[in-house]
Amino acid sequence: MADIKEIMKPENLVYGKSKVLTDNVMSYCPGCTHGVVHKLIAEVIEEMDIQEKTIGICPVGCSVLAYNFLDIDWQQAAHGRAPAVATAVSRLKPEKIVFAYQGDGDLASIGTAEIIHACNRGENIVVIFINNGIYGMTGGQMAPTTLEGMPTSTSPYGRDIKLAGHPLRITELIAQLPGTTFVTRQSAHTPAAVRKCKKAIRKAFDNVEGKKGTSFIEVVSTCSSGWKLSPVKSNEWMVEHMFPFYKLGDLKDE
Amino acid sequence: MADYRLMKGNEVIAEAAIRYGCDGYFGYPITPQSEIMETLMLRKPWEETGMVVLQAESEIAAINMVYGGAACGKKVMTSSSSPGISLKQEGITYIAGAELPCLIVNVVRGGPGLGTIQPAQSDYFQAVKGGGHGDYRLIVLAPASVQEMNDFVGLGFDLAFKYRNPVMILSDGVIGQMMEKVQLGEFKPRWTNEQIIKMYGSWATTGKTPDRKHNIITSLELDSSRQEKFNHKLIEKYKVISENEVRFEEIACEDAEYLFIAYGSSSRICQKAIEIARAKGIKVGLLRPITLFPYPTKKIQSMLSKIKGILAVEMSAGQMVEDVRLAVEGKVPVQHFGRLGGMIPTPNEVVHALEEQIIKGK
Amino acid sequence: MTEEIIIAGFGGQGVLSMGKILAYSGIMQDQEVSWMPSYGPEMRGGTANVTVILSDNRISSPILFEYDTAIILNQQSMDKFEKSVKVGGTLLYDPNGIIHPPQRKDIKIYKVEAVEEAARMQSAKSFNMIVLGAFLKIKPIVKLENIIKGLKKSLPERHHHLIPMNEKAITRGMEIIEEVK
Numbered sequence: 036m037a038d039i040k041e042i043m044k045p046e047n048l049v050y051g052k053s054k055v056l057t058d059n060v061m062s063y064c065p066g067c068t069h070g071v072v073h074k075l076i077a078e079v080i081e082e083m084d085i086q087e088k089t090i091g092i093c094p095v096g097c098s099v100l101a102y103n104f105l106d107i108d109w110q111q112a113a114h115g116r117a118p119a120v121a122t123a124v125s126r127l128k129p130e131k132i133v134f135a136y137q138g139d140g141d142l143a144s145i146g147t148a149e150i151i152h153a154c155n156r157g158e159n160i161v162v163i164f165i166n167n168g169i170y171g172m173t174g175g176q177m178a179p180t181t182l183e184g185m186p187t188s189t190s191p192y193g194r195d196i197k198l199a200g201h202p203l204r205i206t207e208l209i210a211q212l213p214g215t216t217f218v219t220r221q222s223a224h225t226p227a228a229v230r231k232c233k234k235a236i237r238k239a240f241d242n243v244e245g246k247k248g249t250s251f252i253e254v255v256s257t258c259s260s261g262w263k264l265s266p267v268k269s270n271e272w273m274v275e276h277m278f279p280f281y282k283l284g285d286l287k288d289e
Numbered sequence: 290m291a292d293y294r295l296m297k298g299n300e301v302i303a304e305a306a307i308r309y310g311c312d313g314y315f316g317y318p319i320t321p322q323s324e325i326m327e328t329l330m331l332r333k334p335w336e337e338t339g340m341v342v343l344q345a346e347s348e349i350a351a352i353n354m355v356y357g358g359a360a361c362g363k364k365v366m367t368s369s370s371s372p373g374i375s376l377k378q379e380g381i382t383y384i385a386g387a388e389l390p391c392l393i394v395n396v397v398r399g400g401p402g403l404g405t406i407q408p409a410q411s412d413y414f415q416a417v418k419g420g421g422h423g424d425y426r427l428i429v430l431a432p433a434s435v436q437e438m439n440d441f442v443g444l445g446f447d448l449a450f451k452y453r454n455p456v457m458i459l460s461d462g463v464i465g466q467m468m469e470k471v472q473l474g475e476f477k478p479r480w481t482n483e484q485i486i487k488m489y490g491s492w493a494t495t496g497k498t499p500d501r502k503h504n505i506i507t508s509l510e511l512d513s514s515r516q517e518k519f520n521h522k523l524i525e526k527y528k529v530i531s532e533n534e535v536r537f538e539e540i541a542c543e544d545a546e547y548l549f550i551a552y553g554s555s556s557r558i559c560q561k562a563i564e565i566a567r568a569k570g571i572k573v574g575l576l577r578p579i580t581l582f583p584y585p586t587k588k589i590q591s592m593l594s595k596i597k598g599i600l601a602v603e604m605s606a607g608q609m610v611e612d613v614r615l616a617v618e619g620k621v622p623v624q625h626f627g628r629l630g631g632m633i634p635t636p637n638e639v640v641h642a643l644e645e646q647i648i649k650g651k
Numbered sequence: 652m653t654e655e656i657i658i659a660g661f662g663g664q665g666v667l668s669m670g671k672i673l674a675y676s677g678i679m680q681d682q683e684v685s686w687m688p689s690y691g692p693e694m695r696g697g698t699a700n701v702t703v704i705l706s707d708n709r710i711s712s713p714i715l716f717e718y719d720t721a722i723i724l725n726q727q728s729m730d731k732f733e734k735s736v737k738v739g740g741t742l743l744y745d746p747n748g749i750i751h752p753p754q755r756k757d758i759k760i761y762k763v764e765a766v767e768e769a770a771r772m773q774s775a776k777s778f779n780m781i782v783l784g785a786f787l788k789i790k791p792i793v794k795l796e797n798i799i800k801g802l803k804k805s806l807p808e809r810h811h812h813l814i815p816m817n818e819k820a821i822t823r824g825m826e827i828i829e830e831v832k
């Protein structure tokens with residue numbers, strides 16, 4: 036049998052944690068998509084060697100603490116306003132690579148005006164949009180993206196379209212805006228999906244480096260605490276219910 | 290035995306609104322008050338009384354929905370916690386400027402900025418001194434128990450309509466999250482348009498009828514002399530409110546040589562501090578302002594001849610204490626004690642502060 | 652009579668509902684009650700605690716820093732609350748998952764093997780009622796009949812068939828509590 040020291044030799048290394056991730060224990064619940072996407076962003080930043088060039092804008096929501104997990108400079112924005120904050124950073128520091136990271140309540144409810152106008156101006160930023168169909172941080176209230184019939188704490192009998200309106204496919208709206216160059220909808224629930232998602236994130240960061248305007252990546256996600264399902268069941272539920280409504284794939288790639 | 294229930298302060302706000310014939314609630318989730326809208330959604334009052342309940346896309350939208358509903362003469366309300374109340378400030382000053390009645394509940398958490406979700410009393414200035422732009426006042430009620438969360442919904446609506454003025458319930462994470470026993474009010478039917486006109490006159494946009502001029506709800510006045518006249522009218526109204534609507538509670542004040550002044554959850558901690566201090570032989574009482582605007586200034590002044598010193602206890606860096614000092618005008622020592630950032634003072638800390646800052650006169 | 656209690660453990664152990672049942676029973680016997688939970692972002696596996704006060708008089712502060720009784724159901728809570736029991740007060744714990752048992756000599760310490768017993772009864776949900784029973788054995792501040800009345804009032808009708816199971820668990824808790832000397 037191989038000696039343990041043999042195995043630990045650098046040339047035998049098959050996988051390591053990105054250096055852009057800090058050693059802090061992530062505060063996310065088991066099965067949460069935020070952690071996976073954080074890892075992918077960290078890997079892309081490391082691969083592009085842009086740790087010093089990248090400035091992140093984190094939202095209000097479960098990922099408000101993203102600044103504890105990625106070892107880059109961060110600004111924490113007011114609820115929904117990350118695209119406005121990112122706009123100023125990208126205009127005043129055009130040599131930097133700026134990304135906004137937002138949840139669905141943050142981006143598609145309170146921050147609808149900011150995201151539409153930042154994308155319409157074609158700000159040279161990446162937007163990562165974690166759509167878990169619920170407000171995770173505040174304990175599982177209805178989000179604009181909550182599916183019809185889906186129970187949440189503010190739609191306890193399931194989302195009723197007559198009372199609460201329709202689930203909002205904001206990514207389709209964003210894709211209409213001439214300012215955006217790359218708009219895609221991804222997921223991160225299987226190794227293959229994770230690899231695809233990472234490729235999309237890489238392309239978005241490349242676009243910003245090439246000053247091509249706004250790149251927008253929605254990641255259809257799970258929230259097992261909010262959905263009150265186990266992590267495995269959450270993935271199954273997402274595949275069965277979220278994917279038919281939020282169809283995966285590129286909406287725009289110019 | 291009366292029919293008591295065990296409920297959270299936040300849940301009681303929702304239940305009281307339904308029972309008091311509230312016409313509409315508009316909100317947006319934020320800790321530590323999300324249970325208000327959650328309870329309403331669970332109760333489905335639209336099936337029972339016709340009350341409208343809507344989760345708005347933001348606090349800004351929610352307060353403007355309140356503006357629209359109030360301008361129709363409806364009993365409407367919103368609730369939020371500190372960061373969300375900050376977003377509502379533009380709407381609140383428009384509501385005050387248009388002289389519209391409504392109820393706003395703030396379940397305060399620590400700031401500034403995103404701050405903490407734990408309880409605080411650091412929004413006193415914002416609630417009592419204006420908050421938004423322009424010369425205006427809210428009537429501010431400070432509940433210290435779950436029962437008062439119930440009672441002040443009705444009182445709040447009554448005062449709002451009586452004076453055509455926005456009313457705020459200034460609560461905090463303790464009162465919102467805790468459960469106590471509570472006796473709910475009787476069900477009251479929602480008002481009809483005719484009742485509103487009969488009780489409060491015909492100022493609302495209920496549809497122009499031939500017997501009156503058209504009603505316009507606005508806060509705009511381009512003619513400065515007329516705007517000044519309007520400002521004086523508001524000042525007059527606030528004066529009447531100050532004369533008639535002051536509310537407070539006195540606890541252990543009969544023989545008190547020292548005084549705590551505290552509202553809301555701090556007043557509860559002071560009650561425990563009184564037990565501890567009195568066991569040590571310190572004669573201390575509590576004045577608990579129930580209305581923060583209007584403030585019990587005259588009451589404080591009337592107590593000064595018997596009092597050697599006052600400790601204002603609040604979970605802020607020292608906000609209400611300024612109103613105590615304005616009342617006291619330097620006649621006795623006034624000090625502030627508080628914890629910040631969502632920390633809650635212990636009763637022992639309060640007693641210690643009284644001994645060190647007031648009795649020993651440091 | 653005033654009894655100031657902290658109940659602390661993991662979310663999902665029924666800490667908050669146990670406190671609620673206790674408070675409800677207090678109302679059934681005409682007492683003043685308060686129930687103040689810790690609150691924060693909802694997280695799987697997070698800690699939870701609740702302060703419950705029952706009293707014959709108006710309750711002053713619903714938030715306390717010293718308690719007559721601490722009911723402790725995980726190690727984090729032991730680390731936090733063992734020191735907050737008043738001298739001469741009571742600490743009740745379930746040894747399951749406790750690495751450092753309580754050390755104090757100036758309080759009374761009891762244990763109840765509620766996790767094990769709930770497993771034996773094949774009813775994991777009975778766990779908190781076993782603990783409640785154990786507590787009531789040493790501090791009979793509310794009568795069993797008032798607990799049942801409280802349950803009837805606080806539970807929706809469709810859950811009333813669970814009440815006998817709860818009663819059984821409470822009685823079992825009363826039997827298996829042990830003093831730790």
Ligand SMILES: Cc1ncc(C[n+]2csc(CCOP(=O)(O)OP(=O)(O)O)c2C)c(N)n1
Nearest residue numbers: 095096097114138139140141170171172319
């Ligand atoms: C102005 C304001 N309103 C409300 C809140 C409360 N709040 C915190 S996070 C959040 C929503 C989070 O949901 P989402 O954006 O979907 O992100 P998730 O937590 O699910 O990742 C809300 C409403 C706040 N912090 N500030």
